[in-house]
Amino acid sequence: MSWRLAARRDLAPILEFLLPDEALFVPFTARLRAGARGCETYVNADSAGGVRDCVLHTSGGLLLPALSAADHDAGELSALLSELRPPVHSIMGVGRCVQIVEASLPLPPTTRGEYFLMTLEKDTRHPVLRPDPPGLRVRKADPYDADLLFPMQKCYELEEVVITPAHFNDGQCLKSLRIALREQLVYVAEAKGTPLSK
Secondary structure, X not given: OOOEEOOHHHHHHHHHHHHHHHHHOHHHHHHHHOOOOOEEEEEEEOOOOOEEEEEXXXXXXXXXXXXXXXXXXXXXXXXXXXXXXXXXXXXXXOHHHHHHHHHHOOOOOOOXXXXXXXXXXXHHOOOOOOOXXXXXXXXXXXXXXXXXXXXXXXXXXXXXXXXXXXXXXXXXXXXXXXXXXXXXXXXXXXXXOEEEEO
């Protein structure tokens, strides 16, 4: 089968494909669960309608691939990638999936950032903090915390997200932080009103 734009009827098979390994595809599943505003999802399904591969493409040129371990038709994926508008500017995902997409792009990527997923098995989880550390308060953050959390967010983005620090934009960072605080579950750990972690 060839790649096609996903329809509403494809949502359940896409989630069925992603959820067994959801820890690896959180950026993809989070956008789907939020309604995938500003995104298009493409699927490569088998003859029975089962999803073999899928990618999510955002209006900002971010591509989130979720590809099976099976062989891929490089020509079909390459054709899909060359038609996407805006063009793919960034790829985020599991290394194997990112490498397949990189090999299918018309031009090789200029920059790579490697990240490592740290997880604990379900039965080995334990509290990170003592039940009541003195002076520490953990609470759910809200959009009113944006100014308080901005310095921490800025440092994080400059160290972990932005490839060229000169391109960092305070206003865009603060706007994105406000959206995250409004639409996501964010918790802040603070001592005497000073944020220590989020």
